[in-house]
Amino acid sequence: MDYDPNTNPFDLHFSGKLPKREVSASASKVVEKKWLVKDEKRNMLQDEINRVNSENKKLTEMLARVCEKYYALNNLMEELQSRKSPESVNFQNKQLTGKRKQELDEFVSSPIGLSLGPIENITNDKATVSTAYFAAEKSDTSLTVKDGYQWRKYGQKITRDNPSPRAYFRCSFSPSCLVKKKVQRSAEDPSFLVATYERTHNHTGPHASVSRTVKLDLVQGGLEPVEEKKERGTIQEVLVQQMASSLTKDPKFTAALATAISGRLIEHSRT
DNA sequence: CGTTTTTGACCAGCGC
DNA sequence: GCGCTGGTCAAAAACG
Numbered sequence: 001m002d003y004d005p006n007t008n009p010f011d012l013h014f015s016g017k018l019p020k021r022e023v024s025a026s027a028s029k030v031v032e033k034k035w036l037v038k039d040e041k042r043n044m045l046q047d048e049i050n051r052v053n054s055e056n057k058k059l060t061e062m063l064a065r066v067c068e069k070y071y072a073l074n075n076l077m078e079e080l081q082s083r084k085s086p087e088s089v090n091f092q093n094k095q096l097t098g099k100r101k102q103e104l105d106e107f108v109s110s111p112i113g114l115s116l117g118p119i120e121n122i123t124n125d126k127a128t129v130s131t132a133y134f135a136a137e138k139s140d141t142s143l144t145v146k147d148g149y150q151w152r153k154y155g156q157k158i159t160r161d162n163p164s165p166r167a168y169f170r171c172s173f174s175p176s177c178l179v180k181k182k183v184q185r186s187a188e189d190p191s192f193l194v195a196t197y198e199r200t201h202n203h204t205g206p207h208a209s210v211s212r213t214v215k216l217d218l219v220q221g222g223l224e225p226v227e228e229k230k231e232r233g234t235i236q237e238v239l240v241q242q243m244a245s246s247l248t249k250d251p252k253f254t255a256a257l258a259t260a261i262s263g264r265l266i267e268h269s270r271t
Numbered sequence: 272c273g274t275t276t277t278t279g280a281c282c283a284g285c286g287c
Numbered sequence: 288g289c290g291c292t293g294g295t296c297a298a299a300a301a302c303g
Contacts, residue, residue, distance in 0.1 A: 153276055155295060168294070172275085182294095 128200050133186070136193040143167040143183045145195045151181065162187040177202050 134145050143156075143165070151169035158165050164185035171179040179199045186192040 152274085154297095156276090156278075157293065157295095160292065166293085 128198065130197045132195045132197065134193045134195060135191060136185070143185070143193065145181075145183055145193055147195065149173065149179075149201065159184070164190065171201060173201070173203050 132145075132147070134147075136145075144151075144167075150172045152172040153167055153169050155168035156165050157168070162184060164187075166182055166184040169181045169183065171177040179197065179201050181198065182196045184194050186194050
C-alpha cells in the first residue's frame with residue numbers, strides 16, 4: 001500500500017552516471033541545473049513520504065480497531081463453543097489416572113488454542129478448564145503471568161511432586177467474575193509457567209498490552225533452540241506453534257507489525 | 272486509606 | 288479415625 005506512483009527512479013540512474021561523465025564548462029552548468037532539479041524532487045519526495053507516513057499511521061490505527069473488535073468477537077465465539085460441546089473433550093479426560101499426568105498429556109497431545117493462552121478447554125456443567133504455558137525467566141520467582149487480566153492472589157502452596165510452589169489467583173475485575181487460575185512452574189521444564197484457568201470471564205476481554213508482553217517473552221523466554229530430551233523437544237515445538245498462532249491472531253501484534261513494515265518501507269525509499 | 276500479597280490455619284476429600 | 292494433600296480463608300503486612 002506504500003507504492004507511490006510519483007516516485008521516480010530517475011535520481012538514482014542519474015547520480016549513478018554522473019562521475020563517469022567528462023566535465024566541460026558548459027556541461028557543469030547543465031549538471032548544476034540538474035542538481036537543482038534533483039533538490040526539488042527530493043523535497044517533493046520528502047513531502048510525499050511524510051504524507052504516506054501519516055496515512056500509514058491512520059491505517060494502522062484503523063486496523064488495530066478492527067482487530068480489537070475481531071478479538072472480542074473471537075472471545076465470545078470461544079465461550080459459546082465451549083458451552084456447547086462438553087462430552088467430546090471430557091472423554092479423554094476421564095480415562096487418565098492422575099491430575100498431573102492429565103495435565104502433561106493434555107499439553108503434549110492437544111491442538112493449538114484459538115487465542116492467546118489457552119491450549120485446550122475441558123468443559124463440564126460446572127466449570128471450564130483451560131491450560132496455558134508461558135515462557136518465564138528461571139530466576140523469576142514471582143509466579144505471575146501477564147495474560148491481560150487482573151488477578152488477586154489468595155493462596156500459595158507447595159505441592160507434592162513439584163519443587164516450585166503453586167499460586168492461586170482470582171479475577172479481580174469484579175466480585176461477580178468467578179474465574180480462578182493456578183500458576184506453577186512446570187516440573188518437566190522449569191523455564192515454563194503453567195497456568196490453569198477455571199471458568200470463563202463474564203466481562204470484556206483483556207485490555208492490557210498483552211502483545212508487548214508476549215514479544216518480551218519471546219525475547220527473554222525459553223525459545224532458544226533446545227535439543228535435549230524428546231519430551232522437551234515436543235514441548236518447545238508446541239510452544240513455538242502456539243506463540244506463532246497467538247501472535248498472528250493478536251491485534252496489537254498485527255498493528256505493531258504493520259507499523260514496523262511501513263517504517264521499513266519508508267526507510268527503504270529514502271536510500 | 273483502599274487494595275493486594277503473604278502465610279499459617281483451616282477444611283474437605285481420599286486412601287488406609 | 289488418622290494422616291496426607293490440595294484448595295481456601297483471613298489476619299497481618301506490604302504496597303501504591
